[in-house]
Amino acid sequence: MTLVGVLVDLLVVVTALCLIASVVIIGPERLARLRETYRTRLREVYPETGVLVAILVVNALVRDATQNISWLVGWTITPLIARIEGGFVIYLQSFANPFFTAYFSRVYVYGYVFLLVFPFIAYAALDDRPVLRQLIVAYTLNYGIGLVCYILFIAYGPRNMFGEEIQSLLYVAYPQYQFLTTEVNVNTNVFPSLHTSLSVTAALLAYQTRDVYPLWAPIAAVLAGSVLISTMYLGIHWLLDVIAGIVLGVGAVYLARLYTDPGQ
């Protein structure tokens, strides 16, 4: 299965998950209303969406260039991280079994994308508060701050550091995902974990909207928790990357709240 195959596969799975979740979590009533109001909703978040798209495009364009700048000006922190946290990830991987590997690999790829994409639909269907805007601003902050950190800090994940003691479980079990991850990431960009920070962002917003989507809050919490563990279980991230990711995710939600709701 090549890159195209993996992408089609991902698209099909995430679309299916979003459809099911839309019916079950958002409900037919709101969905029906969304069909009439989505244009207005989108118009309201044009500027913020523009900035998010711009950041994503810039990120894609300069990824290779920033890599070179990073080696020039960045701080190589892999040995420091390893010294601080030691073999935590090795310990975590000692619980590895085929079920966990299958579960966490799928969560890392499908669950994560679903957790990030579904809120767009869910919050577009909320017409009485600006959560969609908060979501977009928070995602933007995650990517923007993450990009700066990736220039400042050069760190390899545990799978690139520990030789035989850590396995790249994701790629050993599902080598096809490597087509995808090499396309969207660079292996020195691990501090902080954006998988973690974006998942935490989605989960916090789910908690914030639990009165309207009572079912989404626990689902998002479980998914986000699983994504966090998966990044370490699969040998991709350090515990410190995850902690930094949590801080970034919480900070992004807080700052986005200040932006959309300055009165609070």
Added chain:
Amino acid sequence: MGRETAEQLSLEIKTPPTDSDPLANRIANHLAEHLTELGIEALVNPIETEELHRQVLINHNFDLYVGQFPQLFDFGPDLLYDFLHSSFAAERGWQNPLGVTDIDLDELLERQRKTTGTARLEAVFDLQHRLADLQPFVPVVLPDSLTAVRTDRFTSWQAANPTTPLGLLSLDRADESAETLRLATTDPRITVNRNPIAAEFRQYGTLTGLFYDPLVRFDDDTTVPWLAETLDWSSTPTAVTVQLREDLTWHDGTPITAEDIVFTYRFLGDTTLGEAENPIPTPRYRGRSTLVDEVEPIDERTVSVEFGDITLAAAEKALEIPLLPEHVWTEQAEIATLVGIEVDGETTEALIWNNPEPIGSGPFRFESATEGERLELSVFEDHFLVDNEPTAIPAAFHSGPMFDSLEIEIVASDASAIEFLSAQEGDATVAPLGPDIVPGIEDEPEIDLIASQSHAFYHVGLNLRRDPLGNPNFRRTVARAIDKAAIAEDAFLGYADPIATPFAGTRWLSPDLEWNDEDPARPFYGENGSFDSEAARESLRDAGFQFDEDGQLIHQPQEQ
């Protein structure tokens, strides 16, 4: 100033990340673990191959590194001349990156250039003993080079190193409709930089060897006159008259003349062509450029090369360097500037140039490249193997390349490379595969595995400029903290041999340094995979090192 307080010795081991070289990474972790048990703070620092080469070879910014010697096959004593001779200690590149300054080594390296037969062999044996004593680098294992090939489109893959230029040229076509040979590699550097003299971007120079032809190629021990049609040797002093084949041209159509040969040797010795106060030689091929004393043009396609006081056997290796076109490279002879500011007066444009569209004279010419993804080459119609003109072509290459174009696809991992071949999208892999992938290849009936001995031995390099790595007693203990046999068995799954000398696996091997169950010179402290750190500590104590009550090796930090 009062006395500096002593603190725990801290050493950093630089290595490629697992994604690029899992085997080097495992050696680094193995060593770090044992040094830690010895009371040293040992930190593994994974660094991208290109950047690692820059930090180690160009900037000499390292304590220890794990890497491979940049020679895939045809290893000989003169290749250590650049690597170890003290006269190169101030230069940058593969010439003396470790900062070795040992008069005995110098003398032996020079002697093997000046002697033949048993006298040369004895010099090489003595050289190995001196290296075993000094341990400026610790030879660890000699790996097998693993290549995966399909045989449904192309056959006659060589039994050793099938994807070198000579290997590819001797392929036969099994499927008449196959016009493009498709190779996969995990090393993306060739898609970024195609400069044959840039040390950071080259591993063995196999791929740039497709673009750039030398005067002579070596096939095992046979000398194959390549761009040279005839070689007329004379002795005392050693000299050769080289006559080029008729009507040779560069890829851009410019004729190749004797002046290009004169230029190449001059340029390798000083890429500023005499413009700077001190010469800036190339970071690769340095030793071979010092073999040559004088190159004089005789006519349009004849040169005479004088070698001074060295033997023919040492001298002919100087003819293996890639020829560079004068009209392209003279423009790169200026001191490099960064946005108009001279960087540090230490480098020329030629050394940092990416050479995006290489103009060589090799059998393949550059077509296109997409960074990180793909490189496309086509057969060079005017090459002497291809142009149907009658020339004295070595029999094995009579038919010329059996394909019209060559594609090199960058893949993310060995597993992706095998998937690429199994999906019939590729014909062979280029970069050596890791042994972990072997079971995956055995599951694929259409893919064959070719294992050939590589001479790119894995070693741990120590920066002798840094305290306490300048101390041979310390280096010997480092050498004895590495369980080479266990690494060959566990990390390389047996696809490697533990070695005590870089000459293992060659006819130059000193018999008493042949591996026999353990390292004959610096045996591992411990047995059955367990490290006897107490024995290692004892040897360090004997050498004057001190440990504190927590067992940490303490060390007076020096002003750097």
